[in-house]
Amino acid sequence: MADNTILVEHRRVGRQAHYRVLTLNRPDRLNAFIAPMHHALRQALIEAERDPSCRAVLLTGAGRGFCAGQDLSERVVNDDGPPPDLGATLDALYNPLIRRLRAMPLPVVCAVNGPAAGAGANIALACDLVLAARSASFLQAFARIGLAPDAGGTFFLTRTVGPARARGLAMLAEPLSAEKAEAWGLIWKAVDDDALMEEAHATCAKLASGSAAALAAIKQGFEAASTNSLSEQLDVERDAQRRLGRAGDYREGVRAFLEKRPARFQGRF
Ligand code: T3D
Numbered sequence: 001m002a003d004n005t006i007l008v009e010h011r012r013v014g015r016q017a018h019y020r021v022l023t024l025n026r027p028d029r030l031n032a033f034i035a036p037m038h039h040a041l042r043q044a045l046i047e048a049e050r051d052p053s054c055r056a057v058l059l060t061g062a063g064r065g066f067c068a069g070q071d072l073s074e075r076v077v078n079d080d081g082p083p084p085d086l087g088a089t090l091d092a093l094y095n096p097l098i099r100r101l102r103a104m105p106l107p108v109v110c111a112v113n114g115p116a117a118g119a120g121a122n123i124a125l126a127c128d129l130v131l132a133a134r135s136a137s138f139l140q141a142f143a144r145i146g147l148a149p150d151a152g153g154t155f156f157l158t159r160t161v162g163p164a165r166a167r168g169l170a171m172l173a174e175p176l177s178a179e180k181a182e183a184w185g186l187i188w189k190a191v192d193d194d195a196l197m198e199e200a201h202a203t204c205a206k207l208a209s210g211s212a213a214a215l216a217a218i219k220q221g222f223e224a225a226s227t228n229s230l231s232e233q234l235d236v237e238r239d240a241q242r243r244l245g246r247a248g249d250y251r252e253g254v255r256a257f258l259e260k261r262p263a264r265f266q267g268r269f
Helices: 035-050 088-102 119-125 141-145 154-160 164-172 178-183 193-208 211-226 230-245 248-258
Strands: 006-013 018-022 052-062 110-111 130-134 137-139 189-191
Touching: 006 052, 006 164, 018 035, 018 137, 018 193, 035 052, 035 088, 088 119, 110 193, 119 130, 119 137, 119 154, 119 189, 130 178, 137 178, 141 164, 141 193, 154 164, 154 248, 164 230, 189 193, 211 230, 211 248, 230 248
Parallel strands: 018 052, 052 110, 110 130, 130 189
Antiparallel strands: 006 018
């Protein structure tokens, strides 16, 4: 049976490039994750990464929510049944997804169109640029159901909003508005609801016509910075700049600047 838990759309930018819109599509459940949706999203991300004409990914949700995390109706257990091994699901499904979003060379934009809760909030935070509708909210729902943040929540929160706010969000499990999320530095931007998708598409189109090599290096650089010392990071920056400085996009970028025209960057590979 065809699985439509992830909708995939190609949006062309120029003659050769495009970006892909991946829509979590279980709107009746606020796009909560079930295993087939994980598999479909994994496949869609692999295909986006493998296609050299794909230059960015836009992740969003269908309906009024972005994603409510794990579908809890899959987690109902009888008192006399064995407890679920949630570590196994994280190992098999959530952790590979977070690792993939962070490691893939394409920029990933997330348009949070409504509530982002549990792992749904942290999947958004794993993306490179997060735009959220002003009516959207971020909820570390875990403590409400006797769990602790997963899908990278403890990592992303401490590094974006700092330990005091991270602990408050995780322990009190209260929703954070999009505007406060922007003010606290958790996300890139809060946008009026009716402007969200237009702005998210414009952001992806801009990324898709940028230098793919530079964007991949920026992504790798920030990823490495989360654990490196300053000295190690200076080496990472040197190596990236050495590589980029020998590539065509830099030549074209400098020429375009001097000729006072927009740069025409090469493709991905
Ligand atoms: O399990 C593992 O493998 C480990 C990994 C865990 C990762 C996790 O994500 S654990 C955390 C799971 N998520 C949650 O605890 C969030 C649960 N949802 C909510 O708290 C609320 O729905 C929201 C705050 C997100 C939104 O509230 P609201 O009032 O806007 O919507 P609602 O009425 O609660 O939800 C609408 C429908 O979606 C509703 O169904 P109904 O009544 O219309 O038939 C609701 O039951 C359903 N829904 C929402 N979230 C989930 C869900 N159904 C299943 N699982 C959900 N997570």
